[in-house]
Amino acid sequence: MAKRDFYEVLGVSRGASPDEIKKAYRGKAKELHPDRNADNPKAEAQFKEANEAYEVLKDAEKKAAYDRYGHAAFEGGMGASAGARGGQPGQGDFASAFSDVFDDLFGDIMGGRGGGRGGQRATRGADLRYNLRVTLEEAHRGLQKTVSVPTAVQCGTCRGSGAEGGSEPQNCPTCSGMGKVRAQQGFFTVERTCPTCSGAGQIIKNPCSECGGAGRVQKERSLSVNIPAGVETGTRIRLGGEGEAGLRGGPSGDLYIFLEVEDHPLFQREGEHLFCRVPVSIAAAALGGDIEVPTIDGGRSRVKIPAGSQSGKQMRLRGKGMPMLRGGGQGDMYIELAVETPVNLTSRQKEILREFDRLSENNNPETSGFFKKVKTFWDGMKN
Template sequence: MFDADYYELLQIERTADERTIKTAYRRLAMECHPDRNPGCKDSEARFKAISAAYDCLKDPQKRAAYDRFGHAAFQNGGMGGGGAQDFGSFSDIFENIFGEFMNSGQGDRRSNALRGSDLRYDLEISLEDAYQGKQIDLRIDTSVRCEPCDGTGAKAGTSARRCTMCDGRGQVRASQGFFVVERTCPTCRGLGEVIADPCDQCRGEGRAEKQRSLEVRIPAGVDEGTRIRLSGEGEAGVRGGPSGDLYIFIHLARHALFQRDGTTLFTRCPISFTTAALGGAIEVPGLDRQMHEIRIPAGIQSGKQLRQRGAGMPVLNGRGHGDLVIQVEVETPTKLSARQKELLEEFRTTETGEECPASSTFFNKLKTVWEGLTD
């Protein structure tokens, strides 16, 4: 079997790429490994053969030599490593195949410092502050680097030592049947180091609870749900690890006059029925602290919207402003003087129906429907 073609042993084409070779080896090795076939000499011999084939074909230089000279490339000391090889436990297959994903060897040890957690802060501001932008002072309860030990977690004059349980990797392995499972080292909690003499202040964590003060600039144009990220302003890391981030979520307080939709501001504005009939102008205060004159066309109806360009909210991190939209509500007078009533009665006697075409059309339709029902 050792003289068989390596490509035939792995059941692959000669043009197979590295991934195909690895997949084929993994499948065949699991089928014929001696641990799964105890006492079977054929399985043991086949496993050695496919292991030799994989050892050759996974190496570009060995594969090139094999493609040119065949098995002769590894005879008489040529290249080496092409013959039969010893096999270890079934977990060695996974070490060979998945080695790049597992922490093997001291060069792959994990960092002994863990990143701090991110923090969230919900901040409510007024619509005026969202328009203008604002500098805000925040006080946040969080973890900061321990000053006595400078974040190391060890008492001054001492230092951490490598964890003997995991040999500094932060992970320990356990065999479960045919598989190898990695889990966090229970001794060092995945840090790879243990502290024999911890700092009295932080008890080996390298950080302590403290209230911090921060100055935060809220940019103009922020909206409900806007998220502001402050890098490195979250919780301090464990034993000198990098700090997390602080995320500020913006919430807008209800405004007495305006509602907002993106960069557009909306408001309802009542006008007198004489202004609605004759036309005119009104002034509306904007969030830009300016008075905006809105022209009212004669004959305007309730619910009609008028738009003032550029009087809305600023564009966040951009240029320009949205619009201010005024929705007109025609108000019917409730308190009239005798003279006003007299004038309105005089106006009513002169009505022809053309003054209010919508109502005339409606009542004409109503009359037609009624006549159809009574026929």
């Protein structure tokens, strides 16, 4: 079976730059790596084919010979300079091609995070989450809040190094400070975390007695948090560097304050607006009048009820809602009327209501309109 054109194998043009060739090979190697294609018997052969193509095209002299003579440049006699340098492609050390992109691919293929060369001696601390509940009044005005956060802080005895009294960590003898070891398995190389130093690249022969070599200790810290006016449930506040201390002198993580605003017995919140449901008597709704309502800042406002108001009627108090979190003004407060039906009536009250009902035939337009529609509906069903 004739060999495929090397440019076609990698999916690049003949004028492709070395960076474009390397990028194309990286994509093919990731796509065809046997570890990702256990159920594809052709993947291994295609993977080797891509390695063979890259072994030639990454080398300027081999590439020039291939451009001039094609595959014949490596089949005895022709392209002597190329043959002298590398022999037939695919017969030499495959790792010389794959190692060019191994570090980039390793993290993706093996499931690691950023498999570059060298271990990370200092590890960044973890981010922390703290859930904080505030009242609606506190969310309205904003406040300073002190929170106690249990976390890992840098060890004061060894100053985060993990080593006892003046001694220093030493390079791991197994991985020579790389944090990883490589092993040849068949035609490809496998890289694993060093078992001696667990990827740190260093070992501590004389660990700190305070932190046991970790470079950090558990402690509860008190922090002052500024809660801006207008926060709502789900608002997140980031405190940079206030998270868990890093291992062996690494940078600290961040602390994230997640806010939850408690429900209020009088007000319901929708964004920057507040709603207050106010019960009124039938007489007050029918005759109209003034009522006094509370506001979120602890004040009072007088609201005029129009005569003949129905349940659900809303009246707006401008600027009496919640402040907008990033400036831009204040929301409004809406008063919603709930006309209340009286209960536990006396005989005299019942008598008065019956008389009132007889006299109010033309005073209930909504009721009259509804029953007219009902009559029209029934007449239509009969026809």
